[in-house]
Amino acid sequence: MLNHTTINAVDCVLAYDTHEQKYLFIGPGIDNILGVTPQELYQNKDAWNNLIEKKHLAGIISLINNLAENNSIELNYQITTPQQITKNITDKKSLITDEATGHKILLSTIKETSVKPNCFTAATTGAEHSQQFLNSLIDSQTSFLIRIGIDGNYTFVNKQYLKTLGYEAKDILGKHFSVTSLPEDAHLCENAFMECLHNPGKVVSLLHKKPDMLGNLLDTEWELISVVNEKGEVCEVQGIGHDVTEKIKVEAEIRDTAQKLDTFIESITDSFFIIDNDWRFVRVNAAFEKIWGKLRSQLLGKVIWDLFPQLINTPFETAYREAQTKQESVKFMVYFAPLNKWFRTAVYPSAEGITVFAKNITYEMRAQEEALWTKNNLEALINNTNDKIWSVDTDLRYVYMNNAYIAQIKAMTGIAPQKGEYSYKDMGFPQEVIDEWAAYYQRSLNGENYTLVLESVDDEAKNPAFYEVSFNPIFSSSGEIKGVGCFAHDISERLKTEQELLSQNKRMRNIASLSSHELRRPVASMLGLINIMDRENPNNPENKQIMDYLHIVSTEIDDVIRLIVDHTFTGK
Numbered sequence: 001m002l003n004h005t006t007i008n009a010v011d012c013v014l015a016y017d018t019h020e021q022k023y024l025f026i027g028p029g030i031d032n033i034l035g036v037t038p039q040e041l042y043q044n045k046d047a048w049n050n051l052i053e054k055k056h057l058a059g060i061i062s063l064i065n066n067l068a069e070n071n072s073i074e075l076n077y078q079i080t081t082p083q084q085i086t087k088n089i090t091d092k093k094s095l096i097t098d099e100a101t102g103h104k105i106l107l108s109t110i111k112e113t114s115v116k117p118n119c120f121t122a123a124t125t126g127a128e129h130s131q132q133f134l135n136s137l138i139d140s141q142t143s144f145l146i147r148i149g150i151d152g153n154y155t156f157v158n159k160q161y162l163k164t165l166g167y168e169a170k171d172i173l174g175k176h177f178s179v180t181s182l183p184e185d186a187h188l189c190e191n192a193f194m195e196c197l198h199n200p201g202k203v204v205s206l207l208h209k210k211p212d213m214l215g216n217l218l219d220t221e222w223e224l225i226s227v228v229n230e231k232g233e234v235c236e237v238q239g240i241g242h243d244v245t246e247k248i249k250v251e252a253e254i255r256d257t258a259q260k261l262d263t264f265i266e267s268i269t270d271s272f273f274i275i276d277n278d279w280r281f282v283r284v285n286a287a288f289e290k291i292w293g294k295l296r297s298q299l300l301g302k303v304i305w306d307l308f309p310q311l312i313n314t315p316f317e318t319a320y321r322e323a324q325t326k327q328e329s330v331k332f333m334v335y336f337a338p339l340n341k342w343f344r345t346a347v348y349p350s351a352e353g354i355t356v357f358a359k360n361i362t363y364e365m366r367a368q369e370e371a372l373w374t375k376n377n378l379e380a381l382i383n384n385t386n387d388k389i390w391s392v393d394t395d396l397r398y399v400y401m402n403n404a405y406i407a408q409i410k411a412m413t414g415i416a417p418q419k420g421e422y423s424y425k426d427m428g429f430p431q432e433v434i435d436e437w438a439a440y441y442q443r444s445l446n447g448e449n450y451t452l453v454l455e456s457v458d459d460e461a462k463n464p465a466f467y468e469v470s471f472n473p474i475f476s477s478s479g480e481i482k483g484v485g486c487f488a489h490d491i492s493e494r495l496k497t498e499q500e501l502l503s504q505n506k507r508m509r510n511i512a513s514l515s516s517h518e519l520r521r522p523v524a525s526m527l528g529l530i531n532i533m534d535r536e537n538p539n540n541p542e543n544k545q546i547m548d549y550l551h552i553v554s555t556e557i558d559d560v561i562r563l564i565v566d567h568t569f570t571g572k
Helices: 030-034 038-043 054-065 130-140 159-165 183-198 245-267 286-292 315-326 362-382 403-413 431-445 492-517 520-532 541-570
Strands: 012-017 022-026 071-080 086-097 104-113 120-126 144-149 154-157 204-211 217-228 234-243 271-276 281-284 330-336 341-350 353-360 388-393 398-401 450-457 464-475 481-490
Touching (some): 012 030, 022 038, 030 038, 030 104, 054 071, 144 159, 144 217, 183 234, 341 362, 520 541
Antiparallel strands (some): 012 022, 012 104, 071 120, 086 104, 144 154, 144 234, 204 217, 217 234, 271 281, 388 398, 388 481, 450 464, 464 481
16 A cells, blocks of 8 residues: 555656646656656646557556546556656556645656566555645655745645745745745746736746745745636646755856866867767867867867868877777877877767867977987087096986997996996996095085096007096086086197197207307307407408407307207207
8 A cells, every 4th residue: 555654765746637637746756767857747748648558548548537536546557768768667546636626636656666567457446545645745845835826825835845944834824925035036926926827737937036034045946837726717826846055056166167167178278179979079179279270160060070081090080989989088199290280189088979188299399309309419429529428426326428438448447337337436446546536526516616637548558648537516407416527538649749848948948048148158259359350451460360269259159059959959
């Protein structure tokens, strides 16, 4: 037997006025069972019958029409929902009389069952408490149920309405509906009320705020419909309402979130678009319009393959179809020749289609290519010199070495150094050399830039060589020292040239000394002898003696010149 005081959570109850041939009340959840919304049933009373097979419909209608007042019947039959889902239904119907209008009301309690009837079955039971059940049903609803007379005064309110607004029945019944409305919303309520009075059978929707007893405002949503008597005259207006305060709040939050998302999507530089399962554009952002040179009015609703045939047989098409088929996200990076651009793309599938983010990374790729080109050229330049170049980290492990440095260390130790090895530590160097180089590195790790001249060997024959080695701290972007860069330039030839220049300078100084001392004396003597010669009387006997002295002085000058030549070319 049907319990008259409780309603199962999976049941749905409907009240149908057989006199007016319309639904007075449709409980929540009807669309989950029948696949038909309450609004569709209100507007089309035959929508339910259309779900039943025609060969069974006549028998079901006959049983209902023959149902006696205050009796019940239980029907079991199959329906096919508009979504083409076949369901087994248990439909318990009771016929009662509405005390307010005198109309016959057909109550239906339906639920889905796993029992499969051959066609349909029926069982008749008594229904002595149908009126009490109807009242219990009304009071158990979470919806608001009200009735208003044609004078605008409340004639009925259910417990949920009173409980939500904090009123007692005596505060509302017999009073005009405006007592529960805001003054600024009074015209909305009045217009809806008058529309019901002038349009019997029409469902009128109303959304407005109602204040509760504490002054809090509640958003309420209503469906209003007029009730007529036996003469077809409107006698009341019936309303079914809901507290939608939280719903509206959530919807506002959703709209706010959606607006923020829209702002984000439009502001990002990534191309963004959504395609439905028919490959039609549903949404695009400004970045997509810019990069493809098409307005969204030209894109929305159009098939991607028709607008962009150049995408066919490319990684883009492959990824889009794979994401849709496998319902798995796909990420890839590809060069697209028609646009001469690189893209990093992420594709996310959903039941409705795919969402795509495509980032233009052309600049990054070209920068990488240039960086690689620069690196390769720098490596070639560094390895094309005889100078030794290397670096170590803070643990004194090799980070980088050019070919010249590797060759020198191999010539010294017989082992080619490897990246990550300790510099000078594990290659057979004596401890004093290890300690010496550790001290050099540490000076630079302490922040000092400096240069030393060090002696080494230059080839496998271990010929001595001299190098000018510069030590330079290597800084990170944060200013922290992360290693030491070293540059060694062979200065053996330079030192040899410098030594030769020093020797030459010494010889020049000796020549200058000889010139200023050894040569000056005989020249002075020669000049003095020439001055005392008798030029007017060449036969003067004294001239002969002077000539003899000049010969002696000339011989001295010749000896000094020979000495200067010897010092110039032999260094003796």
